[in-house]
Amino acid sequence: MLVLPPVSVPSLRTSPTLLEISADNWRLASLVGVVVSALAVAALPADVAFWIVGALVALVAVAFVVNAYRRRYYGGLLVAPAIAVLFAMNIFPLLWSLGLSFFAYQSNRQSIWFVGLNNYIKVLTNDIAAADNWHALINTGMFVVLTVSAQMIVGFMLAMLFAKQFPLRKYLLILVLTPMMLSVVASGVFFTYYYDPTFGILSYAINSIAGGQFILMDSKAGAVAGIVFADAWMWSPFVMLLVLAGLVSVPKYLYEAAAIDRVSAWRRFWTITFPYIRGLLMLALLFRTIEAFKLADLVILLTKGGNDTMTISYHLIRIANEQNKTSEGAAISYIMLFMVIVLTNLYLYLANRRTRES
Amino acid sequence: MAADTSIWQRIGFRRSFGVAEAGWGRTLVVAGVSFVYFLPVLFIIFTAIKPQALALSVPPTLSPTSLFGLIPDQFVFTPTLENFSSVFSRVMTGGGQPEPTGFDRFFFNSIVIASASVLLALILGTLAAYGFSRYPLKGNDTYLFIILTTRMLPAIVVIIPVILMFRAVGLSGSYLGIILLYTAFNLAFTIWMMKSFFDELSTDVEDAARIDGSSGTRVFLKICLPQVVAGLAATFVFGLILTWNEFLFALLVTGPDTRTVPVAMNQAVSSGGRGTDWTLLAAIETLFLIPVFLVTFFLQEHLLRGVTFGTVRK
Numbered sequence: 303m304l305v306l307p308p309v310s311v312p313s314l315r316t317s318p319t320l321l322e323i324s325a326d327n328w329r330l331a332s333l334v335g336v337v338v339s340a341l342a343v344a345a346l347p348a349d350v351a352f353w354i355v356g357a358l359v360a361l362v363a364v365a366f367v368v369n370a371y372r373r374r375y376y377g378g379l380l381v382a383p384a385i386a387v388l389f390a391m392n393i394f395p396l397l398w399s400l401g402l403s404f405f406a407y408q409s410n411r412q413s414i415w416f417v418g419l420n421n422y423i424k425v426l427t428n429d430i431a432a433a434d435n436w437h438a439l440i441n442t443g444m445f446v447v448l449t450v451s452a453q454m455i456v457g458f459m460l461a462m463l464f465a466k467q468f469p470l471r472k473y474l475l476i477l478v479l480t481p482m483m484l485s486v487v488a489s490g491v492f493f494t495y496y497y498d499p500t501f502g503i504l505s506y507a508i509n510s511i512a513g514g515q516f517i518l519m520d521s522k523a524g525a526v527a528g529i530v531f532a533d534a535w536m537w538s539p540f541v542m543l544l545v546l547a548g549l550v551s552v553p554k555y556l557y558e559a560a561a562i563d564r565v566s567a568w569r570r571f572w573t574i575t576f577p578y579i580r581g582l583l584m585l586a587l588l589f590r591t592i593e594a595f596k597l598a599d600l601v602i603l604l605t606k607g608g609n610d611t612m613t614i615s616y617h618l619i620r621i622a623n624e625q626n627k628t629s630e631g632a633a634i635s636y637i638m639l640f641m642v643i644v645l646t647n648l649y650l651y652l653a654n655r656r657t658r659e660s
Numbered sequence: 661m662a663a664d665t666s667i668w669q670r671i672g673f674r675r676s677f678g679v680a681e682a683g684w685g686r687t688l689v690v691a692g693v694s695f696v697y698f699l700p701v702l703f704i705i706f707t708a709i710k711p712q713a714l715a716l717s718v719p720p721t722l723s724p725t726s727l728f729g730l731i732p733d734q735f736v737f738t739p740t741l742e743n744f745s746s747v748f749s750r751v752m753t754g755g756g757q758p759e760p761t762g763f764d765r766f767f768f769n770s771i772v773i774a775s776a777s778v779l780l781a782l783i784l785g786t787l788a789a790y791g792f793s794r795y796p797l798k799g800n801d802t803y804l805f806i807i808l809t810t811r812m813l814p815a816i817v818v819i820i821p822v823i824l825m826f827r828a829v830g831l832s833g834s835y836l837g838i839i840l841l842y843t844a845f846n847l848a849f850t851i852w853m854m855k856s857f858f859d860e861l862s863t864d865v866e867d868a869a870r871i872d873g874s875s876g877t878r879v880f881l882k883i884c885l886p887q888v889v890a891g892l893a894a895t896f897v898f899g900l901i902l903t904w905n906e907f908l909f910a911l912l913v914t915g916p917d918t919r920t921v922p923v924a925m926n927q928a929v930s931s932g933g934r935g936t937d938w939t940l941l942a943a944i945e946t947l948f949l950i951p952v953f954l955v956t957f958f959l960q961e962h963l964l965r966g967v968t969f970g971t972v973r974k
Binding site: 352376377378379380381383384385387388390391392393394395396398399402460463464466467468469470471472474475476477478479480481482483484485486487488489491492493495496500501502503506510535540543544547551581582585588589592595596598599615618619622623628631632635638639642643646647650 | 682683684686687689690691693694695697698700701703704707716717718719720784785787788790791792794795796797803805806807808809810811812813814815816817818819820821822824825828829830840841843844845847848849851852853856859860876890891894897898901904905907921922925926929936938941942944945948949952953956957960961
């Protein structure tokens with residue numbers, strides 16, 4: 303008979319009462335923290351108060367950690383440090399700018415007053431501003447569809463090429479990965495050179511073959527093609543790496559079994575390979591879509607928004623940074639965030655439904 | 661058998677998927693594709709060793725060697741290393757002694773900031789991903805989604821409150837500030853990526869170890885982590901590449917002492933109002949590419965090795 307070794311389970315501690323001094327009394331720690339930091343912020347200069355508040359946050363955090371540890375609440379314990387950094391550096395500023403979007407505030411002026419939803423109404427319906435915004439948004443949608451599909455297709459095909467062991471594979475793979483490692487500043491500037499009508503390689507090649515003067519950036523189609531090509535070239539390796547990580551993790555014996563059963567290549571792909579790469583493919587799609595919505599740097603470098611290639615992100619940089627309309631910019635970005643959230647939820651919903659089916 | 665081997669199968673496309681062996685035929689095909697894909701980078705590297713006067717020549721000069729007469733003479737230039745030394749010290753307008761440009765400092769900054777923040781994000785993110793995967797909280801998916809949302813807004817929106825916040829507490833222009841900012845910038849991707857790797861591991865081995873009396877820490881360090889080394893390497897490389905080249909945060913948050921190379925590069929090539937200095941830009945970019953290229957190259961083994969070494973998978 304199987305005898306399990308005796309496992310001693312220490313009894314869970316009951317919560318300490320409010321005024322008990324103990325390391326896991328998070329209620330007392332939070333209370334002290336709130337009172338003392340309120341006093342410090344009110345009485346002391348900002349830079350001193352910051353470190354006092356920081357120390358108190360650390361104290362409260364320690365109390366929570368000890369509390370979680372004694373109650374075996376490991377999930378919270380593991381997640382907490384990452385959430386803390388994200389909160390301080392991302393979520394807090396996000397909420398701050400959400401707040402700003404309800405005020406009239408320009409970063410080059412002192413005045414600030416509450417205007418409620420006026421910023422949102424203005425960017426969505428105002429005759430002049432809203433038309434630009436909608437236009438930039440439609441352009442962004444176009445860029446998202448074109449760049450993401452180009453990246454997925456090229457990345458997937460590259461991954462298929464590299465999905466086997468062959469001589470020199472290691473050295474060839476690093477060549478394909480290099481475009482991703484270039485700084486956008488450098489590669490964007492060099493793409494302006496490649497596309498340049500007078501000095502550029504592309505124009506030189508086409509002119510010497512077809513004759514005449516070839517200017518890629520002359521039309522909207524050309525300008526869009528130029529931007530999409532540069533973006534897809536830079537980021538297809540990203541998709542490739544994720545897909546490749548999935549492809550090489552498929553156990554070999556599955557293919558061997560499929561070969562014995564004479565399963566067709568098409569079915570082998572959908573029933574064996576695809577389930578293994580689906581998660582990573584979804585991740586690649588998700589992150590590339592989010593990044594594509596933020597496309598601005600290449601547009602700035604290649605066309606400066608000319609030829610009707612203005613994207614919402616670049617438009618936003620202009621409004622928030624060059625025209626100093628901080629709160630209008632915040633309003634636009636929250637409308638944009640809303641759209642991205644709807645889109646990603648749709649992705650995640652579809653992905654989860656697929657998982658449940660299989 | 662010989663009857664149904666097509667030309668494709670004979671040159672190495674025998675079975676479509678899996679880490680199978682393929683021959684030199686596959687190497688040739690992939691080499692062709694890779695070379696074409698690499699051409700724009702190769703051109704930047706060649707521009708870095710071009711004499712400055714030839715940077716904008718028509719027809720463009722393409723190669724430092726004629727490859728035994730394969731490339732016509734008009735496309736060939738004589739290589740020089742002058743551009744690399746002018747990255748670090750160059751003669752400013754008006755002549756005189758060469759002055760240091762401070763790029764050694766900027767390279768140092770880039771290395772310190774990128775490696776510190778990516779490692780920090782990897783440690784915090786892996787712990788969090790393990791937590792999300794093995795000890796789901798109430799509303800686990802909501803937390804994960806909120807984390808993802810932090811990557812959705814354009815940086816410009818987050819950066820204005822961050823600048824105000826950093827100024828108020830004196831983090832503006834310090835290493836700590838930019839490192840923390842980049843850590844947060846990398847966390848979303850790290851958590852999602854590592855969670856997808858942890859989710860794919862079978863929990864059978866872990867459960868067995870727990871029953872045998874291993875502590876939670878031991879299960880994490882000795883059983884889970886070794887199985888996701890490939891994931892850690894991939895996440896590290898992605899994080900490094902994104903952080904290494906990040907421009908907007910660095911432009912607005914770093915001071916003269918903590919400036920990173922992308923910002924300095926942008927200033928160096930467009931200052932003076934004479935348009936882009938192509939050879940200088942190419943030289944900086946080439947030097948800047950080397951560290952991240954080497955890291956990726958050496959982590960590649962892990963990047964590609966399947967995570968299947970005898971463990972039971974779901």
